[in-house]
Structures are given as structure tokens and as C-alpha cells.
Amino acid sequence: MKIATWNVNSLRARADRVEAWLERSDCDVLAIQETKCKDENFPWELFERMDYEVAHFGFSQWNGVAIASRVGLENVERTFPGQPEFGKGGVNPEQEARAIAATCNGVRVWSLYVPNGRALDDEHMPYKLEWLDTLKNGAEGWLAADPEAQIALMGDWNIAPQDDDVWDIDLFVQERLTHVSAPERAAFHAFEEATFKEVVRPFNPGPGVYTYWDYKQLRFPKKEGMRIDFVMASPALASRVTGAVIDREERKGKGASDHAPVIVELTD
DNA sequence: ATGGTTGTACGACAA
Numbered sequence A: 001m002k003i004a005t006w007n008v009n010s011l012r013a014r015a016d017r018v019e020a021w022l023e024r025s026d027c028d029v030l031a032i033q034e035t036k037c038k039d040e041n042f043p044w045e046l047f048e049r050m051d052y053e054v055a056h057f058g059f060s061q062w063n064g065v066a067i068a069s070r071v072g073l074e075n076v077e078r079t080f081p082g083q084p085e086f087g088k089g090g091v092n093p094e095q096e097a098r099a100i101a102a103t104c105n106g107v108r109v110w111s112l113y114v115p116n117g118r119a120l121d122d123e124h125m126p127y128k129l130e131w132l133d134t135l136k137n138g139a140e141g142w143l144a145a146d147p148e149a150q151i152a153l154m155g156d157w158n159i160a161p162q163d164d165d166v167w168d169i170d171l172f173v174q175e176r177l178t179h180v181s182a183p184e185r186a187a188f189h190a191f192e193e194a195t196f197k198e199v200v201r202p203f204n205p206g207p208g209v210y211t212y213w214d215y216k217q218l219r220f221p222k223k224e225g226m227r228i229d230f231v232m233a234s235p236a237l238a239s240r241v242t243g244a245v246i247d248r249e250e251r252k253g254k255g256a257s258d259h260a261p262v263i264v265e266l267t268d
Numbered sequence B: 001a002t003g004g005t006t007g008t009a010c011g012a013c014a015a
Helices: A015-025 A042-048 A124-145 A170-172 A182-193
Strands: A002-006 A030-035 A053-056 A065-068 A074-078 A099-104 A106-115 A151-156 A229-233 A241-244 A262-266
Touching: A002 A015, A002 A106, A002 A151, A002 A229, A015 A042, A015 A065, A015 A170, A030 A106, A042 A053, A053 A099, A065 A099, A065 A106, A124 A182, A151 A262, A229 A262
Parallel strands: A002 A030, A106 A151
Antiparallel strands: A002 A262, A030 A065, A053 A065, A074 A099, A099 A106, A151 A229, A241 A262
16 A cells, blocks of 8 residues: 655645646555645545545635545544644634544544744744644554554654755754754654654655755755655554655656655555 | 745735
């Protein structure tokens, strides 16, 4: 079985590329982030045509997550328990469309779009950290309830856990940029301390291996990217992983998302 | 050339 995650940066703008990619990648499950649409605008026919079931969670032009599967799609869950709202205590607190889960052929798949902290001193940063901590606590509970659970926490984590996960760590530190700060990295490593294993890196070691390249400043041709898309697997799922691929080719050409798809192969 | 983009409520804001 092959499961994948991909921040498509608008599913409607990317519909043709997503369809072509599904066709050639031969993936059984695709966790999608940044659909940037509501259900009424969602390209349901695309997935019908390709014989995938699909579940979507999106209620505005922002965020939006989905899971497509051709090996079953059961017990769909939108948001994780206690998922923080942004602007809590403000006028319009909003629980954003950043997490959806479904069980696909025995694997509990979460499509996650971790909040962007925007700046180290921005109010989105504590939101991001609380969001991750709450998810981690929940995931710990799922494993405590069933240590053999096969859980895939996959998506755009908006964190670069190691210095060589960005093209120039000195620049990030000097400019006080997000994604590489100690609190963000600690929030990421907390999942590993909770016995989840990031299963993409071992098959795709750096330096210079990325999953995202900014549209601006010719980042892709200059090979200046970031490794911020990950698959965190529970121990039982991690033991099934036989390979992982970052599909850098998909970042090429006109009309590409700024993120590459990330595929994980599992034994039966 | 010292900036270079792309997506979304069409236009300011997010990444």
C-alpha cells in the first residue's frame, strides 16, 4: 500500500495536476492540505473519475484538508479533540479546517495543516504551539488506548526540525524567521518522544533534501527549499514502512504547487 | 535587474 501527503495550495487551481499525479503515482491514499475551498466548490468528480472515495473539511478560502482513498474511507473525523481555536477570547474565535482523519485499510490517516506561526512574536506562534501540543496529547492517548494502533500523522508541519532542513540556517536565525525556532522544534520532537517515528527522512537524508520551495525569489531553481512536510507513524505503522519518496519532479513546470508530494510505502 | 510569486471573497491578505 502507498500513502501520500501533499499540500496542493488550492485544489481547484491544481485539479489537472492532482488528477495526473494520482494517475501516475499509483497511491492508495492521499492526504491533501490547503484545498482552499468549501464543500460546494470541491472537485468531487475528479476523485469519482479516479475511483477514489474522498472526505473534505473546508469552510472558506483558507486552509482546507481532505483524504482520498481507494482502499476504504471509514470513521471520518473533522478536527481533533480539543483542537484550539484561533483568536480564542477575541471577537470571532475560529476552529480552522486544518485536520481531518479517516481509517483507510486499517490505517488511521490524519491529514494535517499545522498553523503557520507567521513571526516569532506573532500571536499565531502560541496558537501553533498549543495546536501541536494538543494534537500530541491526543495522539499519546490513542496509543495508550491501543499500542498496536496504526496511525499516520501526515501533512504540512510548517517546522524544519534540523538546521539542514533549510537552505541557509544562518539566514533564518539572523532574520528571526519561523519554522526553525527551539519551541517549534520541541513541539515537533514531542511526537517522537511520544514514540511516533518520522518515516520519510531515513529514506531521504539531507542535506539539500526539501519538500517545499517558495514561489518567490527563484527558490526552486536555486535549490533553496525547506523540509517541512512529514509523516509521523505510530510504532506499529512505522514497522511496516519499506520506503519513502519526495516527488520533487512535481514541483517543476508551470502550475506546480509550492510543495512536493511525499509518498510512503507500506508492506501488507 | 539587487528584484524576481501565487492563490483566494478582485484586492488585501496569506504563505
